[in-house]
Amino acid sequence: MKRLVILGAGESGVGTALLAKAKGYNVFVSDKGKIKEKYKEVLIHNEIEWEEEQHTEVKILNANLVMKSPGIPDKVALIQKLISNNIPVISEIEFASKYTNATIVGITGSNGKTTTASLTHHILKQELNVGLAGNIGDSFAKQILEEDYKNYVLEISSFQLDGIVDFKPNIAVLTNITPDHLDRYDYKFENYINSKFRIALNQTKEDYLIYDADDEVITNWLKQNTIQSTLLPFSLKKTFENGAYLDKENIKITIDNIEIIMPTKNLALEGKHNIKNAMAASTVSHLLKIRKQTIRESLENFHGVEHRLEQVLKINKVQYINDSKATNVNATYYALESMDAPTVWIVGGVDKGNDYTELFPFINEKVKAIICLGVDNEKLMENFSNMVDVIVETQFMSEAVKIAYKVAEAGDNVLLSPACASFDLFENYEDRGRQFKNAVRNL
The missing domain is CATH 3.40.50.720 (NAD(P)-binding Rossmann-like Domain)
Structure with a gap:
């Protein structure tokens, strides 16, 4: 035995x-x-x-x-x-995949993977027998044992990919690659990049890799390395014969000369990064022969995942936004980019070797006050103290929200987008997000 x-x-x-x-x-x-x-x-x-x-x-x-x-x-x-x-x-993904013949869609990336996986599952489940697992929901192994779905959408982290040997998804999605978890990769970005590309390691030309062609890290890696997969890029800037791109207000997706067009103006999720998530999810759905009408309707009625730019409440004309899932700088970049009002920003936690410089333009333009919520806030203070008039430190969510309430004026946003892991003060990012929402409701 x-x-x-x-x-x-x-x-x-x-x-x-x-x-x-x-x-x-x-x-x-x-x-x-x-x-x-x-x-x-x-x-x-x-x-x-x-x-x-x-x-x-x-x-x-x-x-x-x-x-x-x-x-x-x-x-x-x-x-x-x-x-x-x-x-x-x-890893679990490697072990469990040996016991299913299902069609597997594997989704990885530094950011957007949960939203893309949830959105893809939301579209596919309208017409297919499909489970959602991996880094999200019930475990993949348990679903194979109990549900035995014909298809799975798996959200897969780099740590899970590090533990694969033979695993291969029929369709792989790579949303983007930005520095994250570098503490686990000897502080070498190339180790982390190679880890993400393991999703295509065992793919053959019968399998597909859907990826963000605007991401230089991804495109450079593909120029320097050979993989067997059939490539399907998506982009907001370029056009392709095979893949997805933006044509004015429409997403155009072409696979084997079959084109479908999706308008973006009624997308339920806002922001440029969500157009990309929609492109990736729609490309998967088109590959799996989901009807165009189903894809369009699903994109228009999908309301996102908890702790990801989640609008909590408006109090005294101040909008409180929970983006606790932003555990790295790039995720916070998207959050700040999408702010259209002066913002009180709650940031901090366990720093994974963060470089905050890409956030500077947004802080100068949009952020009026910064609340540092972590055990060690020294790096945040060094980076930001001369950029805003108000910067304070706290180690309690309830206090952070009270300070934000005092500082914010009608028309402002209060944004929790930590750019860091949560393990110093919270169990996980969900716990951090829930504490934020409870503190806002108790104002």
Whole structure:
């Protein structure tokens, strides 16, 4: 009986444990932290052996295969030990994909992947049997076990791609690549870029790679490296024989001489970056033969994902906006770009090696006050203190929102767009976003 050890008992770990047990593996789940009650109950109910607050090496180093949570870096000693013992260490995506023959759409990128994955799923589900998994919702492994969809849309992070060997999506989408998570890639941007392109690693010419052709990082990599995939670019600036581009107010998508046209004026999501997300999702849908009318209607009635430029409330003519999902500078760039009123900006958290210079023009033009919300705000203060009249520090969301309320005047925006990870003061970006919304509602 093959022994599978799972490191990390979160959504992906527990989902993998269930699928592996059903497929006849001897399964052991080990978590260095405390396991959440809801996951513990599932493990106990399914009689799967587990431990928490420790990694017992003798029970781990005898594995045939190890599935690790994407949150565990490769450089930790235990992972290095497994690798030197020639024990394969893979991600949930790699493990689970071996047990499905579904058509897989894999979506990655530094920003826009959740919105693009949710939008793609929203369109496809009108006409196809389709699941949404990966970095979002219920785990991929669990859905294969319980739902067995004919199609999957997977939002895939670079950490999940680092743990693939044979996995290949039939359709891959690369939304963009900007510096992010560099703390996990030895502070080398090229390592992170290569990691993102692993999504196309095993693709053949029967498979498709849909990508942003306005992104120089992507286009330069494609010039210097060969991949087998059939390429379908999208762009706001260029035109293509095969791919998607903007023609005045319309998105034009051509695949194998079949053209469809989508007007952009009624898109539910605002902002240039959302036109790109719509292009990517529509290209996938066109490939999978979804009717043009269905795509158009779906684009017009899709209202985005929680914690992504989410309008919370208007109080005394001040609009409060929750963009907690902006965990890197580029995401905050899109948020500030889309502000059309003086903005009180709440920023900060765990800095992943951020360079804030690309934000400077927007700060000069649109930001009237900055509230730094983090354990260590020194870098933010250095960057921004001479750019705005009001800059304050706090370590409490409720206080940050109260300060914003005092500073903002009728017609202003209050924007939570942290540009950083959330782990210093919050459980995760969702927790940060919910605390913001609660604090706004309690004003």
